[in-house]
Amino acid sequence: MKVTIFGSGYVGLVSGACLADVGNEVVCVDIDQAKVDRLKRGEIPIYEPGLEQLVRTNQAAGRLSFTTDVVEGVAHGLFQFIAVGTPPDEDGSADLQYVLAVASSIGEQMNDYKVIVDKSTVPVGTADKVRARIAEVLQRRGESEIEFDVVSNPEFLKEGAAIDDFMKPDRIIVGTDNPRTSELLRALYAPFNRNHDRVIAMDIRSAELTKYAANAMLATKISFMNELANIAELVGADIEQVRIGIGSDPRIGYSFIYPGIGYGGSCFPKDVQALERSARELGYQARILESVEQVNYRQKAVLFDKIKRHFNGDLAGKVIALWGLAFKPNTDDMREAPSRVLMEALWQAGARVQAYDPEAMDEVRRIYPSRADLQLSNSPEEALAGADALAVVTEWKLFRSPNFDAIAAALSAPVIFDGRNIYDPKFMKNRGFTYYAIGRGSV
Numbered sequence: 001m002k003v004t005i006f007g008s009g010y011v012g013l014v015s016g017a018c019l020a021d022v023g024n025e026v027v028c029v030d031i032d033q034a035k036v037d038r039l040k041r042g043e044i045p046i047y048e049p050g051l052e053q054l055v056r057t058n059q060a061a062g063r064l065s066f067t068t069d070v071v072e073g074v075a076h077g078l079f080q081f082i083a084v085g086t087p088p089d090e091d092g093s094a095d096l097q098y099v100l101a102v103a104s105s106i107g108e109q110m111n112d113y114k115v116i117v118d119k120s121t122v123p124v125g126t127a128d129k130v131r132a133r134i135a136e137v138l139q140r141r142g143e144s145e146i147e148f149d150v151v152s153n154p155e156f157l158k159e160g161a162a163i164d165d166f167m168k169p170d171r172i173i174v175g176t177d178n179p180r181t182s183e184l185l186r187a188l189y190a191p192f193n194r195n196h197d198r199v200i201a202m203d204i205r206s207a208e209l210t211k212y213a214a215n216a217m218l219a220t221k222i223s224f225m226n227e228l229a230n231i232a233e234l235v236g237a238d239i240e241q242v243r244i245g246i247g248s249d250p251r252i253g254y255s256f257i258y259p260g261i262g263y264g265g266s267c268f269p270k271d272v273q274a275l276e277r278s279a280r281e282l283g284y285q286a287r288i289l290e291s292v293e294q295v296n297y298r299q300k301a302v303l304f305d306k307i308k309r310h311f312n313g314d315l316a317g318k319v320i321a322l323w324g325l326a327f328k329p330n331t332d333d334m335r336e337a338p339s340r341v342l343m344e345a346l347w348q349a350g351a352r353v354q355a356y357d358p359e360a361m362d363e364v365r366r367i368y369p370s371r372a373d374l375q376l377s378n379s380p381e382e383a384l385a386g387a388d389a390l391a392v393v394t395e396w397k398l399f400r401s402p403n404f405d406a407i408a409a410a411l412s413a414p415v416i417f418d419g420r421n422i423y424d425p426k427f428m429k430n431r432g433f434t435y436y437a438i439g440r441g442s443v
Ligand SMILES: NC(=O)c1ccc[n+]([C@@H]2O[C@H](COP(=O)([O-])OP(=O)(O)OC[C@H]3O[C@@H](n4cnc5c(N)ncnc54)[C@H](O)[C@@H]3O)[C@@H](O)[C@H]2O)c1
Pocket: 006, 007, 008, 009, 010, 011, 012, 029, 030, 031, 032, 035, 083, 084, 085, 086, 098, 101, 102, 119, 120, 121, 122, 155, 156, 157, 158, 159, 266, 267
């Protein structure tokens, strides 16, 4: 089948490569000329395991191509996917300008029936706006007889495991008010659906809300555990034991109940905010969502507070080694990453940072170009050299079992602030470390 995808970011690029890999002819359209040029050369602008190989193979086979040419893109696909960003507006609600710009482009260029598939995460009612925008443009062109359908098909892939998630989805949500489009989408997704039927068809508004509900639930679990971790610390309990204790209840489960230093990334923060703002616009105060956001905001400061307390409030001239910059492992994405909040607080307090991340070094260079108080290191060991303490910010596998003797020898004193609870407090104590974690007290 012929597929066009607008937006070649995390979602558009992964969707395009996976759809091409099962035999579809996919054209990816992006407005970012530099990005498209790189993609044409087989360079992948983001780090996502397995993506480079998948893109190159399908590009070489002629099933996947990249362009900035909207005319070519609209002419190509029966399916016109919208996978552009929906960043927060000034007030936190989702900014739909990119989605609606794509809708206008499709309306301007389409000459036959198209299925417009909205994959971006968008507030309830956006499909109606997309439909209205296309209809308006067609009418202006005097082409209002050209038919089209709009489908909501939110994406649930996780950065770091995006290809697996797309190839073997838990569910494929198809929001449509027309059985014709539901069948077309079923056919397109059939290759990812062989094991058992994962398509869940529903009305468009419910599909749009399902995506926000999923992200809000996951963010709620994280904030809940972070709240509990803070309480555990005060009452002298170990949140890691509590986590295992509650996770054993199948109604709760073990996933997504890790305490830490707050959620980041391009989705949870903006989606919780956007859902809360949507509710507010309709006169409803979403108290749980407000709290989830507030707890997360506070949690991002927890590691800095511990560092500051350890150094008796005086961080001027101190050097902190930072392990991990990406908002989670297996990605280079630093959008809303807790590392940014921590580094900025450290700089504000007069400290210097020596940072290492296995994949996000280009990203940190782009975000904080040439800062005297940020030294980017080529290895975890290099980041430690001469630092006054180590802060573990992202739980990359590489950091899970380091050479503790080498850490102790490289630091001016053996002090670790573990924002992800990846080490064992007793073990650290026996090794002679002053060890701070989340919800486990200090040793
Ligand atoms: N990143 C994730 O893990 C994830 C997961 C599920 C859903 N989502 C949602 O998917 C959407 C896209 O997210 P992303 O992380 O891929 O974004 P991204 O910022 O990585 O990529 C968006 C791309 O769209 C391009 N673009 C903007 N306007 C365009 C236009 N008019 N025509 C063509 N291209 C245009 C940009 O240049 C950019 O390359 C968002 O709504 C997001 O919430 C993201």
